Amino acid sequence: MRPHPLAVYESALDGAAVVAVGSAGAVALAVARWSDEPDDVDHLMLARCEAPVLDVGCGPGRLVGALNARGVPALGIDVSPRAVEQTRRRGAMALRRAVEQPVPAEGRWGTVLLADGNIGIGGDPAALLRRCRLLVGPRGLVLVETDADPDADDTEPLTLRSADGHVSRPMPWARVGARAMAVLAPTCGFIVLEQWQLKARTVMALRAVERS
Numbered sequence: 515m516r517p518h519p520l521a522v523y524e525s526a527l528d529g530a531a532v533v534a535v536g537s538a539g540a541v542a543l544a545v546a547r548w549s550d551e552p553d554d555v556d557h558l559m560l561a562r563c564e565a566p567v568l569d570v571g572c573g574p575g576r577l578v579g580a581l582n583a584r585g586v587p588a589l590g591i592d593v594s595p596r597a598v599e600q601t602r603r604r605g606a607m608a609l610r611r612a613v614e615q616p617v618p619a620e621g622r623w624g625t626v627l628l629a630d631g632n633i634g635i636g637g638d639p640a641a642l643l644r645r646c647r648l649l650v651g652p653r654g655l656v657l658v659e660t661d662a663d664p665d666a667d668d669t670e671p672l673t674l675r676s677a678d679g680h681v682s683r684p685m686p687w688a689r690v691g692a693r694a695m696a697v698l699a700p701t702c703g704f705i706v707l708e709q710w711q712l713k714a715r716t717v718m719a720l721r722a723v724e725r726s
Contacts, residue, residue, distance in 0.1 A: 519685040522674040524596040527574065531677040537670040537689060538663075548630060549574040549600070555715045556629070559657050560584065562708075562719060564624035568649060570613045571632035575601025582606050591617065613645055620648060625655045629717075633658050633695070637669045637686030643702035647722055656704065656720040658695060664716070666691035692716050
């Protein structure tokens with residue numbers, strides 16, 4: 515039986531070489547970057563965060579840890595127990611939680627982070643953005659790191675493949691480029707406030723539109 519994607523992902527967090535195979539081909543999981551200190555792109559995102567901050571799919575917790583170091587209240591959520599454990603080792607707060615499940619302070623978050631392509635979580639970007647709209651305050655912010663390909667717009671599942679040959683069951687995922695995000699955001703209760711690109715990474719700031 516093929517392993518659950520979470521098991522293969524957690525092996526990557528423990529240092530195994532793992533690639534994600536999907537519509538973009540085979541791409542190595544950037545665990546070293548996720549586990550390192552924030553880079554220049556991360557610092558741009560962090561500087562734009564409005565407290566308090568919810569990091570969805572926080573992974574090893576580099577962003578939550580950096581926010582806490584800045585004195586910004588932040589919470590990470592992730593479905594991986596290993597990721598939550600690694601985040602807590604940084605002295606940051608994290609919960610094992612899927613974004614679809616109840617989250618503390620729903621409707622009161624200043625910012626939701628969807629870094630490292632996490633707009634792909636669940637394979638339905640529109641549903642994820644609408645969920646984020648419920649999580650943030652009336653004028654809350656969502657910072658979305660979009661796909662490197664600005665024209666990407668697909669929901670092909672991923673499989674995770676480890677160096678020892680284990681291939682996971684398919685997991686729902688999506689790739690959304692900046693052009694597709696500019697079209698999608700207004701249908702989910704947001705306006706595009708800002709977009710920037712640095713080191714082949716693109717981030718868009720979405721501002722929630724107050725409901726009439």
